[in-house]
Every structure is written in C-alpha cells, then in structure tokens.
Amino acid sequence: xxxxxxxxxxxxxxxxxxxxxxxxxxxxxxxxxxxxxxxxxxxxxxxxxxxxxxxxxxxxxxxxxxxxxxxxxxxxxxxxxxxxxxxxxxxxxxxxxxxxxxxxxxxxxxxxxxxxxxxxxxxxxxxxxxxxxxxxxxxxxxxxxxxxxxxxxxxxxxxxxxxxxxxxxxxxxxxxxxxxxxxxxxxxxxxxxxxxxxxxxxxxxxxxxxxxxxxxxxxxxxxxxxxxxxxxxxxxxxxxxxxxxxxxxxxxxxxxxxxxxxxxxxxxxxxxxxxxxxxxxxxxxxxxxxxxxxxxxxxxxxxxxxxxxxxxxxxxxxxxxxxx
Amino acid sequence: xxxxxxxxxxxxxxxxxxxxxxxxxxxxxxxxxxxxxxxxxxxxxxxxxxxxxxxxxxxxxxxxxxxxxxxxxxxxxxxxxxxxxxxxxxxxxxxxxxxxxxxxxxxxxxxxxxxxxxxxxxxxxxxxxxxxxxxxxxxxxxxxxxxxxxxxxxxxxxxxxxxxxxxxxxxxxxxxxxxxxxxxxxxxxxxxxxxxxxxxxxxxxxxxxxxxxxxxxxxxxxxxxxxxxxxxxxxxxxxxxxxxxxxxxxxxxxxxxxxxxxxxxxxxxxxxxxxxxxxxxxxxxxxxxxxxxxxxxxxxxxxxxxxxxxxxxxxxxxxxxxxx
Numbered sequence: 098x099x100x101x102x103x104x105x106x107x108x109x110x111x112x113x114x115x116x117x118x119x120x121x122x123x124x125x126x127x128x129x130x131x132x133x134x135x136x137x138x139x140x141x142x143x144x145x146x147x148x149x150x151x152x153x154x155x156x157x158x159x160x161x162x163x164x165x166x167x168x169x170x171x172x173x174x175x176x177x178x179x180x181x182x183x184x185x186x187x188x189x190x191x192x193x194x195x196x197x198x199x200x201x202x203x204x205x206x207x208x209x210x211x212x213x214x215x216x217x218x219x220x221x222x223x224x225x226x227x228x229x230x231x232x233x234x235x236x237x238x239x240x241x242x243x244x245x246x247x248x249x250x251x252x253x254x255x256x257x258x259x260x261x262x263x264x265x266x267x268x269x270x271x272x273x274x275x276x277x278x279x280x281x282x283x284x285x286x287x288x289x290x291x292x293x294x295x296x297x298x299x300x301x302x303x304x305x306x307x308x309x310x311x312x313x314x315x316x317x318x319x320x321x322x323x324x325x326x327x328x329x330x331x332x333x334x335x336x337x338x339x340x341x342x343x344x345x346x347x348x349x350x351x352x353x354x355x356x357x358x359x360x361x362x363x364x365x366x367x368x369x370x371x372x373x374x375x376x377x378x379x380x381x382x383x384x385x386x387x388x389x390x391x392x393x394x395x396x397x398x399x400x401x402x403x404x405x406x407x408x409x410x411x412x413x414x415x416x417x418x419x420x421x
Numbered sequence: 422x423x424x425x426x427x428x429x430x431x432x433x434x435x436x437x438x439x440x441x442x443x444x445x446x447x448x449x450x451x452x453x454x455x456x457x458x459x460x461x462x463x464x465x466x467x468x469x470x471x472x473x474x475x476x477x478x479x480x481x482x483x484x485x486x487x488x489x490x491x492x493x494x495x496x497x498x499x500x501x502x503x504x505x506x507x508x509x510x511x512x513x514x515x516x517x518x519x520x521x522x523x524x525x526x527x528x529x530x531x532x533x534x535x536x537x538x539x540x541x542x543x544x545x546x547x548x549x550x551x552x553x554x555x556x557x558x559x560x561x562x563x564x565x566x567x568x569x570x571x572x573x574x575x576x577x578x579x580x581x582x583x584x585x586x587x588x589x590x591x592x593x594x595x596x597x598x599x600x601x602x603x604x605x606x607x608x609x610x611x612x613x614x615x616x617x618x619x620x621x622x623x624x625x626x627x628x629x630x631x632x633x634x635x636x637x638x639x640x641x642x643x644x645x646x647x648x649x650x651x652x653x654x655x656x657x658x659x660x661x662x663x664x665x666x667x668x669x670x671x672x673x674x675x676x677x678x679x680x681x682x683x684x685x686x687x688x689x690x691x692x693x694x695x696x697x698x699x700x701x702x703x704x705x706x707x708x709x710x711x712x713x714x715x716x717x718x719x720x721x722x723x724x725x726x727x728x729x730x731x732x733x734x735x736x737x738x739x740x741x742x743x744x745x
Contacts, residue, residue, distance in 0.1 A: 178717055188716040236584040250683065252581045252588070259576070259685020260560040261721065269715045270679040273598060274671075282715045347598075355594040359574065359683055361583020391593045391606045392512040393502055397585065 108170045109163055111156065111210070112416025114217060115139055115176040117191035117244050120148075122156055123409070124163045125416040129228040131409050133159040145194045145203065153207050171211040172204060173418030175220030175411055177247065182262035184214045190281030191245050213418040217241070217411060219256055219265055221368060221403075222249025224414025230366045230401045237362045239403075240267065240353075242371035245281075246289040252360050267356060268293070272348050291348040294370055297324040301341050312337035328374050342377040349378070350385025357386070357394050368403035368410060432494040433487055435480065435534070436740025438541060439463055439500040441515035441568050444472075446480055447733070448487045449740040453552040455733050457483040469518045469527065477531050495535040496528060497742030499544030499735055501571070506586035508538045514605030515569050537742040541565070541735060543580055543589055545692060545727075546573025548738025554690045554725045561686045563727075564591065564677075566695035569605075570613040576684050591680060592617070596672050615672040618694055621648040625665050636661035652698050666701040673702070674709025681710070681718050692727035692734060 109132070113122040116139060123134030137155050142148035160166055178189035184201025186192065201214040215223075222239035225231040231239070235254040241247040246268030250257045257264045268289035269282060276286025277299065290296050301322055305314060313330040314322065314337060330338035353365055371378060383400055390398075403410055433456070437446040440463060447458030461479050466472035484490055502513035508525025510516065525538040539547075546563035549555040555563070559578040565571040570592030574581045581588045592613035593606060600610025601623065614620050625646055629638060637654040638646065638661060654662035677689055695702060707724055714722075727734055 190715065234584075236588075252576060252583070253579055255577055257576045257581075257684050260558075260687035261685055263717050264560075264576070264683065264685035266682040266685075266715065266718075269682050271675050271713050272595075274596065274675055284713060284715060351595050351598055355679065356683070358590040358593050359588065359680070360581050361585055361588035361590075363584035389595050389608060391514065391590065391608060393587050394590075 107168070109168050110170050110416045110419035111172040112220075112412035112414070112419070113152070113172065113174045113204075114220065114411035114415050115174065115192070116217065117177065120152065121412055122152070122159075123412040123416070124159050124169070125413060127420075129413055131412055133162050134409075134412060135159060140193060143193050145198055145200070149203055149207055152204075156208075166208075166210070169210055171213070171419035172208060173220070173415040174201065174204065174212060174214040175217035175415035176200060176214060177217055177245070178263065179214045179216045179219075180262035181213070181215040181219070181258050184212070186214075187263070190279075211419075213421070215256075215415075215418060216247065216249065216263075216265060217415075218247025219249040219258075220414035220418065221247070221411050222251055222256060222366075222414065223417045224405060224410045225366050225368075225403060226251060227417050228413055229405045229410065230403055231364065234363050236360065237364045237366060238267075238356055238360065239366045239368065241369045242292060242349075242367060243369040244294055246293050248356075250360055251362075257360075267352065270352065270355070272352050288348065288352045292345055292352065292371070294324045297327060297341060297345055297371065298322055300344055301327050301338075304337055304341060304344075308337060310337045314338060324371060324374070328377065331374070331377050339377065342374055343381045345371075346378045346381025347385045350382045351389050353382065353386040353400070354389035357390060357398050361394065362398060364399040364401050366401045366403055368405075369407065372402050431492070433492050434494050434740045434743035435484075435496040436544075436736035436738070436743070437476070437496065437498045437528075438544065438735030438739050439498065439503075439516070440541065441501065444476065445736055446476070446483075447736040447740070448483050448493070449737060451744075453737055455736055457486050458733075458736060459483060464517060467517050469522055469524070473527055473531050476528075480532075490532075490534070493534055495537070495743035496532060497544070497739040498525065498528065498536060498538040499541035499739035500524060500538060501541055501569070502587065503538045503540045503543075504586035505537070505539040505543070505582050508536070510538075511587070514603075535743070537745070539580075539739075539742060540571065540573065540587075540589060541739075542571025543573040543582075544738035544742065545571070545735050546575055546580060546690075546738065547741045548729060548734045549690050549692075549727060550575060551741050552737055553729045553734065554727055555688065558687050560684065561688045561690060562591075562680050562684065563690045563692065565693045566616060566618075566691060567693040568618055570617050572680075574680075574684055575686075581684075591676065594676065594679070596676050612672065612676045616669055616676065616695070618648045621651060621665060621669055621695065622646055624668055625651050625662075628661055628665060628668075632661060634661045638662060648695060648698070652701065655698070655701050663701065666698055667705045669695070670702045670705025671709045674706045675713050677706065677710040677724070678713035681714060681722050685718065686722060688723040688725050690725045690727055692729075693731065696726050
C-alpha cells in the first residue's frame with residue numbers, strides 16, 4: 098500500500114479479528130488506515146498457545162515494517178464469544194478451543210502490549226460506528242453474515258455488553274422452534290443455522306432433496322455446494338437457487354423484525370459474504386422484516402450494507418478498542 | 422390508607438397507567454408510597470377527549486384529598502406504544518384510539534401540570550428499578566404478562582428507547598413464524614398471541630378442540646373460559662389445563678432465551694396476572710429458556726416475580742417520570 102508513514106512520534110494500534118476459519122490482523126493509524134495486514138489459520142490450531150505463537154511471529158513481521166514495538170500503543174481483539182469485561186473467550190462453538198480461554202492475557206504476556214478483547218461482531222459494530230455506514234448513529238444493529246451470524250447492538254450510543262459482557266448473540270436466537278439442528282451449539286432453529294453460509298448450504302441440500310425442480314445445482318457434487326455456487330446459479334435464473342435465497346431472506350427478515358421490536362434501531366448494517374448476493378437476499382429480507390413489524394416500526398428502519406472492505410472492517414473495529 | 426402526610430412543603434407526583442381495559446392512577450410521595458389511587462375504564466372511551474375529561478374529574482378528587490394542585494410537581498404516564506421522546510401514543514393496537522394521539526400535551530393542557538409519557542412496560546421497569554425486584558440492577562428486562570405482553574429493557578443502567586422512542590416491544594416479536602393470528606396487529610405467531618391472558622384462553626380452546634382428553638374445562642361455556650379458570654382446573658390436577666400452562670411456558674421460555682441472547686440481562690422480572698399461576702407456568706418457562714440458551718448464558722439469568730403490588734407498580738413507574 099502506498100500510504101506514507103509519519104515520523105516515529107505517531108502512535109499505531111493493532112487490530113486482530115479471530116474467525117472460525119482464519120484470523121486477520123493489521124496495524125492501524127489514527128485515521129483508520131490499515132497500514133499493514135495479514136492472516137493466519139485459526140482452524141489449524143487445536144492448541145491456543147500454538148495459535149498465539151504463529152500470530153506472534155506473523156504479526157512480528159508487520160510490527161518491524163511499521164517501525165517496531167515502540168510505536169504500538171496496544172492491541173484490540175475481536176473474537177466469537179469474546180468478553181469485554183474479562184478478556185476471555187468462553188465456550189465459543191465455532192472455535193477449536195473449548196472452555197474459557199484467557200486470550201487477552203495470553204496475548205498481553207506474549208506481546209508485552211496492553212490488550213483489550215470483545216465479541217467479533219461488537220468489534221465490527223465499533224468499526225462501522227467510527228468509520229463506516231453507522232457513522233454518527235446512536236442506535237443501530239450490526240449483523241455479520243459469514244460462516245456464522247454475529248451481531249453488535251448499539252443503543253444510546255453505547256454497545257450493549259449485558260451484565261456479563263456477552264450480549265448481542267442474535268445469531269443464536271431461535272427463529273424456528275424445533276427447527277434445524279445447529280451442530281456447534283446443539284440448539285434447534287437458530288438464525289445462524291439458516292442465515293449463514295453454512296445455513297445456505299443446508300437449505301440448498303434440503304431443497305434439492307425435497308423438490309423435483311430441475312436445477313443447475315444438481316450437477317454439483319453435494320460436498321462442493323456453497324453459497325457462492327448457489328448465487329451463481331441464481332444469477333443465471335435457476336429457480337431452485339433463487340428459492341434458497343428467498344427462504345434465507347424470510348428467516349433473516351423475521352429475525353430483523355424481532356431485533357427492531359427489541360431495540361428500535363435507526364438502521365441495521367449487514368456485513369459479510371451473504372450480502373454479496375445483493376437483492377437476491379435483500380429483497381426477501383426487507384419484505385419479511387416489514388411484514389412482521391407492527392405498524393409503529395414499519396418503513397422506518399434502514400437496511401444498510403457495510404461499505405468497509407470486508408478484511409478491514411473487523412480489523413478496524415478490533416483496533417478501535419486499543420485507543421482507549 | 423393510614424399514611425401520614427407531611428406539611429404542604431412536601432411535593433407529590435401523579436402516576437397514570439393506561440391499560441387496554443382500565444386506567445389506574447395515583448398520587449405518590451418521594452418514598453414511593455401510593456397515597457391515593459383510583460381507576461377508570463379505558464375501553465369505554467372511544468373518544469380520547471372524553472377519556473381525559475373523566476380522568477380529570479376522577480383525579481381531581483384525589484388531588485383535593487392530597488392538598489390541592491399546588492402540591493403536585495408533575496404527571497407521569499405509562500401507556501401502550503407511548504413515546505417518551507414525543508409524548509404521543511402511536512398506533513396502539515390494544516387501545517380504542519387509533520393513529521397518533523398527543524396524550525402528554527392533552528393532559529398537560531387539561532391539568533396545567535408538566536406531563537411525561539412512556540410505554541407502560543417501560544414505566545413498570547422504572548418502578549422495579551426504583552422500588553422493586555430490580556433495585557440496583559444495571560441490566561435487566563421487565564416483562565408484563567397481562568391482557569397483552571409488554572416489556573421494558575434496561576441496559577447499562579438506562580432504559581432502551583431506541584432511535585424513535587418505541588424500543589422494547591418484546592410482546593410483538595415473532596416466536597412461531599406463521600403461527601397464531603394476533604387480532605390487534607394482524608401479525609402471526611407473536612409472543613403476545615400466546616403468553617397473554619388472551620393467548621392462554623385461545624390455547625385452551627384450541628386444546629379442548631384438538632384433544633379427546635377429559636377436562637373440567639369442558640364444563641365451562643367457551644365464552645367464560647379465562648386464565649383464572651384454567652389455573653383453578655390445573656390446581657385440581659386437570660391434565661389439559663396443565664398442558665395449557667406447559668405450552669404457554671414453552672413459548673415464553675423461547676422468547677426469554679431470545680431476549681437473554683440479545684441483551685444478556687442479570688435478571689428477567691415478570692409481572693402481571695399470568696405470574697399468579699406460579700410454578701405451573703414458571704417451571705416450563707425456565708426449562709425452555711435454559712434449553713434454548715447457548716452454553717455461555719446458561720444457569721446465570723434469574724427469573725424474578727415482581728413483588729410490587731400489581732396496581733402500585735405501574736403507577737409508581739409512571740410517577741417516577743414526573744420527578745425529573
């Protein structure tokens with residue numbers, strides 16, 4: 098990147114975004130520029146300490162490029178089930194590390210830098226509020242539609258952490274009681290089991306089995322089906338593929354309606370892979386949201402797509418924690 | 422009531438709680454004693470101005486007893502779909518007045534006293550936080566289970582009003598997509614259509630029609646069935662009546678789980694008629710809440726029953742608005 102770095106006086110922060118599959122990290126300046134960034138695998142590390150070792154060595158290279166540890170003010174981490182109050186990751190269904198992991202402390206010990214941690218989606222919400230689509234808003238909900246479904250809820254200008262630091266798990270709210278099993282949590286019918294990349298895959302397989310409809314997707318081996326391939330088929334006019342997005346949008350729309358009736362946000366900011374399906378998913382989502390809202394909430398709530406670069410948003414959000 | 426009133430110096434406030442059926446009001450002192458209270462019908466007044474006329478005359482008598490208007494600092498009103506920001510009631514499905522009603526202004530003009538207004542359940546939440554089961558809590562949810570289902574959500578020590586003042590409508594969140602029709606809203610499968618007194622009545626009628634089970638409730642004409650009669654039958658061991666509460670508790674439990682995963686409260690305070698069924702409804706509610714929570718939230722959230730007198734709680738909450 099051709100961004101000029103000002104003299105040693107300017108302080109920088111590190112943002113780390115831990116996902117179920119990979120971990121992205123970067124060095125960020127005060128204006129929200131991601132100066133250097135890279136990525137390692139999360140999934141490969143069954144042991145959290147080996148994960149931190151690889152993170153240390155990969156981040157070390159970036160720190161050198163940025164002018165050394167002396168310029169780094171601190172580290173912010175976004176992680177699934179990350180607890181802002183305690184700096185721990187607790188029982189994260191999508192991570193390889195089980196139980197309660199004191200991640201902020203482990204990183205602090207290794208890097209010798211002050212470290213704060215929160216939920217990955219909370220971090221993304223902070224990023225949107227500081228640099229993105231929710232700039233200046235006091236009441237909004239951020240929903241990340243990736244491998245899983247995360248959320249960060251801002252009310253009265255503050256993130257809702259709840260009494261224990263774990264608020265904002267909309268992805269695990271039940272939309273279809275006794276519905277589809279979520280393998281990670283053992284719960285039935287949660288938003289995440291439908292409106293995630295994984296959920297779209299399952300919906301496609303279910304529809305292919307249930308319906309007699311011809312479909313381009315029947316030519317793809319089941320193991321290779323993913324939301325991108327369903328999107329490609331839908332764009333070509335494939336009826337069954339379109340139905341997959343219709344159904345996903347229906348579930349997501351109900352979930353958004355419920356969220357609106359809870360905290361009455363000015364906007365819902367959507368972010369992540371599934372949003373790339375554009376109107377194929379947004380149209381049914383918006384329709385079903387409005388259809389399930391009582392009158393007082395109708396035609397008021399904006400559904401916005403994050404315009405931050407996908408890789409940057411989470412890093413920016415996590416890094417914002419480190420400025421305080 | 423044998424409460425001594427201190428000399429003319431002590432200021433008092435008025436709390437008014439507007440419900441779908443009746444409106445309760447009282448005069449309250451700084452310690453949260455309801456000194457004088459009474460009630461008029463809401464339902465009988467198709468016209469809001471005739472409602473305010475009767476309210477003025479009924480409250481006038483209490484004001485005289487309390488020592489005259491000079492002692493009253495202001496009026497706080499709790500009403501369904503009441504908007505704290507604008508002082509209006511907007512499209513309240515359970516009230517006889519349609520559209521947008523500038524109620525705070527109408528009351529202010531009539532009584533010549535400063536008037537604030539909020540959602541009835543928000544008012545109840547403030548009451549619980551000031552005088553009740555949620556005293557000292559910074560994160561809790563208040564749920565009122567009456568003719569309808571209301572809620573007030575407190576996070577970081579503040580009520581969540583949302584961007585437009587209407588947050589906290591958990592009663593209208595969808596629990597069973599495409600489920601039971603809610604006559605007031607035209608929506609399908611909302612919490613209120615199951616976990617209200619009206620909902621219990623419908624569940625009973627449905628179960629009586631669907632099942633062949635003997636039941637004491639079969640001796641009661643359909644029009645006379647209500648949640649009290651179902652309770653009485655359940656206490657006598659009636660299997661079908663118990664099933665009604667099981668089912669109601671299941672729906673309520675899912676809704677509570679969803680609310681917990683949203684704002685992670687320390688406690689949920691339940692209030693209103695249905696709570697009188699005690700363990701008949703609380704046991705399944707708690708069970709289904711826990712069963713639908715992901716691990717990180719399990720066995721943490723207290724379900725508390727409001728110990729404020731039903732008539733007092735809403736008046737106290739509404740009145741608390743008037744002290745500011």
